[in-house]
Amino acid sequence: MIVLDRRSGPLFFTIEELHNVPGMPAVKGTDLQRRLKSQAEAMGAELARADVASAEGAAGDFTLRGADGASWRGKTVLLATGVARYHPTVDGDFRPCFKYAGKGNLYYCPDCEAPLIAGKPTVVIATAGARGGAGMALGLSRYTDDLTILVSGPGAAASASQIxxxxxxxxxLVAGEIKRLVGRPGRLEAVRLADGKTLEADAFFVSSPAxxxxxxxxxxxxEEAPTGHHAQPASQRGDTNVPGVWIAGDLRPMTQQVAVAMGTGNIAAVMIDQYLRRRDVA
Ligand SMILES: Cc1cc2nc3c(=O)[nH]c(=O)nc-3n(C[C@H](O)[C@H](O)[C@H](O)COP(=O)(O)OP(=O)(O)OC[C@H]3O[C@@H](n4cnc5c(N)ncnc54)[C@H](O)[C@@H]3O)c2cc1C
Structure with missing residues (x-):
């Protein structure tokens, strides 16, 4: 078995504290990544850094090709390519958020982190329109009643019922472009807007498409999932409409959590093993 990864996923960033990982309270993303890697290697898997540019073939003979021209063949493929997230841009650049994402009080995942804002002044930064930001803020209002929405990107307006x-x-609801993030390592304190306004808060939540x-x-x-942004499993086992291709993790249309990614990866791996054994017997 070979695991190909270009290593740009969230666990390769220093996510200081992961929530909701059963049995591993407050585990660091980087530590978890290391543990998973050494466990896979100990079980005989080969791990390689690679940017896979193309995939083709059919059950029993798939070929993946890397951007650098390398290629790999396999009888089955498990896709766990995750999601692309949209960070708020700061003076046109999304990279300044890396200083705080997963390292302090700039949150992305209400399912993981909403309880951490309990009672705190919180700014929801809506990167893709007010509608998404309003939906997130209304959900978060269960945890704090001090919420402001900063609409910092184009997208659908809030609906009448949301308003x-x-x-x-x-x-x-405040509209504005972020000019600067104000804070110290691990703690974002305010966002300064292009019009000179400053929004201070104890916590910040990013509402963005994943x-x-x-x-x-x-x-x-x-097959594409009805969300339009994910791959559709044929069953809870992660098999798909294409024989020999399985999917797992955030690529599936479900909540984005480490435990869910591991669980869906686990069931897909077991099913692939059973599938290969059945083929061998046949
Ligand atoms: C800031 C932040 C905080 C989070 N906090 C939590 C938390 O507290 N608790 C929690 O449970 N979850 C949390 N999550 C979510 C969690 O990280 C994800 O649900 C989980 O990592 C999903 O695992 P995955 O393997 O499906 O995808 P990913 O972890 O995204 O891994 C996919 C990998 O595939 C690689 N890849 C994609 N395409 C290709 C290609 N063509 N060729 C080669 N490699 C490719 C990517 O580079 C990446 O390394 C957080 C996410 C973020 C961004």
Missing amino acids: ERLEAKGIE RGRTDLARQLEV
């Missing part, structure tokens, strides 16, 4: 609920909860990296799935003709 009514935001008003009822005293949640303000779109599955479906390029390889599409090349193999794996």
Whole structure:
């Protein structure tokens, strides 16, 4: 078995503290990554850094090709290519957020981190329009009643019913471009806007689309999920409409969590093993 990864996923960043990973409270992303890697190697897997540019073939003989021209053949393929996230841009550049994403109080995942904002003044930064930001803020209002939405990117406007609920909860919508992040390592304190306004808070949540990296799935003709941004499993086991191709993790249309990625990877691996044994017997 070979695991090909270009290593740009969230666990390769220093996510200081992962939440909701059963049995591993507050595990660091980088530590978890190391443990998974050494466990896979101990079990005989080969791990290689590679940017896979193309995938083709059919059950029993798939070929993956790297951007550098390398190629790999396999009887089955498990795709776990994750999602691409959209960070807020700061003076036109998305990289300044890396200083705080996963390392302090700039959060992305309400399913993982919403309880951490309990009672705290919080700014929701909507990178793809007010509608998404309003949906996130209304969900977060269960944890704090001090919420502001900064709409910092183009996208759908909030619906009339969202606006009514935001008003009822005293949640303000502010539009503006972020000019600067103000803070110290691991702690974002404020966002300064191009119009000179500064939004201070104890916590910041990013509302952004997380779109599955479906390029390889599409090349193999794996069905698209109704979300339009993920690959569709044929069953909970992670098999797909294409015999010999399985999918796992954030690429599937479900909540993006480490434990879910591991669980869906686990069931896919077991099913692939059973599939290969059945083929051998046949
Ligand atoms: C800031 C942040 C904080 C988070 N906090 C938590 C938390 O507290 N708790 C929690 O449970 N979850 C958290 N998550 C979510 C969690 O990280 C993901 O759900 C999990 O990593 C998904 O695993 P995955 O293997 O499906 O995808 P990923 O971890 O994204 O891994 C996919 C890998 O595939 C590689 N890849 C993609 N395409 C190609 C290609 N063509 N060729 C080669 N390699 C490729 C990518 O480079 C990447 O390394 C957080 C995410 C972020 C961004």
